[in-house]
Amino acid sequence: MSESVHALLNEPRPDAVFVSGDFPLDENVLASFPAGSRVLSANRFGTSAWTITARIHTELLDGTPMRYFLKCATENRGRVMMEGEFNAMSELHKTMPDFVPKPLCWGQYRVGSPDTYYFLEEFVDMSDRVPEPNQLCSKLAKLHRESVSPTGKFGLQVTTCNGRTPQEVSWESSWTVFFSKLLRHVADVDFEVNGMWEELDILEKRTFAQVIPRLIGILESDGRSVKPSLIHADLWEGNTGTSYETGNIYVFDSGAFYAHHEMEIGDWRCTYNKINNRIYTKTYLRYYGPSEPKEEWDDRNRMYSIYFNVIYSVNHMASGKAVRQT
Template sequence: MSGAVHHLLGYDVSKQSHVNGDFLIDDGVLATLPQATKILSAQRYGTSAWTVTARIKARLPDGSETRYFLKCASEESGRVMIEGEFHAMSELYKRAPDLVPKPYAWGKYKADHPETYFFLQQYIEMSNCVPEPNQLCEKLAKLHRTSVSPNGCFGFHITTCQGSIPQSVGWETSWTTFFAKLLKHVVELDLKLNGRWEDLETLEQRIFSHVVPRLIGNLERDERSVRPCLIHADLWEGNTGTSYEDNAVYIFDSGAYYAHDEMEIGDWRCHYNKIHDAVYTETYLRHNGPSEPKEEWDDRNRMYSIYYNVVYSCNHMSQGKAVRQV
């Protein structure tokens, strides 16, 4: 997918008269904008392993100017990723409009070589420094406390991705069942992509047969229950930014689904994150404390981090065995 979509950077922008920049805007993108919108500039912007991204400046029919952020991916895998991100960001925006840039549209390019899909959202000028812990965690905890699953179940109405990896997010009434399915999907994919590893497989089998039913199942035992809430689901510092205009923290590149709120910060335990700094987890827990049984919180956090580590291994399959062994 990444090789095909990067052909977009070779398009002849001279065909795009009266537009400054080095990125050609497809008619499919133009069709999603208000009628009579004029594109003023389109520039390549940012870097991504699986997508091509651009910044667009436009004049709206009322004469005002605005900017958009455009993300493109190709082929069927690109469609799954782009469509999933649009719906994930739309759900987050509906629940927490002060936390995510506004999503506008997703669709397909009119040009079909390669078959390309796009996601258009609000452009916010942001720094890429690590987010201020209290603001991020306060907003995130509020999202987790106030969001409500539309059907009372865990999951999402459409497949979402972490990086290029589709997640198994079909609806389930039990968090234990959902988490086991979510984790098993990426475990099996990791073995397929990065090869068999007998010791790892033995450990993973034990996790599914004993640890998940006991540890995660304890959340739903003895009259306890887990309330599904909306999580970003891929929240590391690279998917956050701080607005230059008002210092507001934003999150983006979501693979959202409805989950146990503690699942969100399992990612922060992983070594590859700067949010690995304990201040983030400690700050979050001040805003949103652990579920019962509280004494098992750290064990659950370690278990949830396994999912993110396995997905990381799948997304970095060229170095997968080394990633797993770390």
């Protein structure tokens, strides 16, 4: 998929629409802007292994300038990525409109081979510095506390992706069942992508048969329950930014679904993540403390981090075998 999507820039198709700038557009993208909009320019913006991205300058019918961020991917995997990201960002924006850029739409290019899909959202000019812990964690805790699952269950109405990898997020009433399915899916994909590892296979079988039912299952026993909270689901420093204009922290590139509140921040335990500095986890726990039993939080945190390490190994095949050994 990555080769075919980058070919759209290297070898523009005859049906491409050109405005000022170096990024070719499509008639369906142009039709996605508010009625009466005039597209002024489209330029390549940012880098991505699996998509191509652009910043588009437009002018609304009343003369108001507007900027948008466009992301494109190809083939069926690209469709899943773009549809999933639009739904994930829309769900986040519904609860926390000051925490994510406003999504506009997703769709398919009018003509083309390979099939090309896009996601369009408002552009926010942001720095890429590591986010300030207090603002990030307070906003994240508010998202987890105030979000409400539309079904009362864990999951999302469409498949979302972490990176380029689809997640198993079909609705489930039990968090223990949902997490087991979530982890089992990426574990199976990991073996497909990075090859069988017998020792890991033995460990995973024990994890699913014994560890998850005990360590995660206790969250739903003895009168306890887990609130389905909306989570970003891929929250590393590269998916955050600080607005130059307002100083507000934004998050983007989400693979959101409803889960145990940001899976008690297991993603931040992973060594590839610069937000693994303990100040972030400590700050988050001040705003949204660990679930009961609190004395088992560190064990749960380690369990949850396994999901993010395994899916990282799937997304980054060149280093996948090394990553999963950590």
